């Protein structure tokens with residue numbers, strides 16, 4: 378079809394006949410990408426629905442992507458001035474084109490949706506951990522060097538089923554993945570659009586943004602983390618279980634990362650690769666590993682109460698605190714420091730925490746309710762999945778909600 382897409386042709390024809398729209402996902406022609414399969418492609422012909430998605434993190438983006446490709450009319454409202462949510466690659470204040478991830482970074486080999494969409498968009502993957510030089514382990518004042526082969530043949534956390542050597546990362550920074558979705562959804566995404574209320578009535582759903590704009594929808598998908606869900610007013614009110622979960626009844630933990638750029642990779646003189654662990658506890662990552670020097674960026678990855686403690690400090694004091702502790706890990710570290718920054722997920726206005734981490738009791742009592750649709754409002758996000766704290770969870774839950782919406786109401790064969 379030359380000047381008009383097949384979808385538009387069908388839309389116009391059907392509008393002429395019954396005021397109704399029939400679409401197919403088999404032969405979409407959008408931006409040259411719509412015809413090829415994706416891991417979560419929606420199947421079957423359905424009535425077009427007018428869908429509003431709240432949040433342009435991985436859950437909202439994947440749902441939006443598949444719903445648009447299946448022919449639905451989608452609007453994505455994002456509170457921040459950027460897409461990606463907890464996938465956020467920092468490129469400042471680093472020099473020489475260096476970057477480091479403040480959020481999602483490593484991908485286990487069995488996360489089929491994360492890897493599947495990376496492949497779908499043609500993204501390049503690299504091993505996450507170095508397989509050469511020495512890792513540092515600091516316990517008390519005792520520093521030990523661990524060979525790369527020993528280190529990467531262990532999991533990053535006790536009991537985890539994947540060894541370090543099998544983790545992957547997206548070349549160029551993890552945010553390339555949400556940006557790939559967002560490039561396709563440029564017309565659908567509205568940034569700086571915090572949703573304040575979601576009201577269901579007999580005609581559908583009305584979504585109101587902070588500037589007073591109201592949007593009408595057949596279906597709404599809400600992907601905001603539970604930590605900030607209570608900033609949206611729902612009418613009718615959410616179920617008691619969702620209210621409990623969004624009032625602190627479903628635990629989240631905090632993560633703060635402190636990033637430091639050095640004028641050179643001084644640790645290499647000791648045949649160190651810049652990675653390691655301390656018993657603070659803390660992971661030490663070297664995001665510029667494998668990239669052209671001479672400068673290098675290291676980061677301190679702090680969780681739970683260590684993240685809460687460092688959040689009490691100013692940014693300058695956070696960096697100073699890490700540098701002074703690291704004198705035992707990388708002797709002379711302070712002399713080589715050039716510039717730095719930090720990122721706390723608990724202090725982020727639209728996150729309010731890093732990742733959901735419910736106790737088994739919380740999961741048993743609330744887990745099944747968190748992703749359950751309420752009327753015409755659907756819910757997704759890493760918290761509404763079995764993969765808490767992973768992009769995979771956001772993608773799986775976003776796709777589950779997209780199927781719910783796609784298959785809701787009438788089904789046309």
Ligand SMILES: Cc1cc2nc3c(=O)[nH]c(=O)nc-3n(C[C@H](O)[C@H](O)[C@H](O)COP(=O)(O)OP(=O)(O)OC[C@H]3O[C@@H](n4cnc5c(N)ncnc54)[C@H](O)[C@@H]3O)c2cc1C
Nearest residue numbers: 432434435436456462463481482483572758759767768771
């Ligand atoms: C420090 C850190 C490290 C991580 N490491 C990894 C890792 O190595 N590998 C991995 O796979 N995963 C990792 N994750 C987890 C992964 O980043 C998340 O599971 C995933 O990105 C969550 O996506 P989401 O769509 O569920 O939520 P989010 O990314 O939080 O998206 C929700 C969106 O909703 C928006 N929003 C909130 N309120 C409103 C409102 N009222 N109106 C409009 N928009 C709103 C937010 O701005 C946000 O963009 C990590 C996360 C963190 C924080």
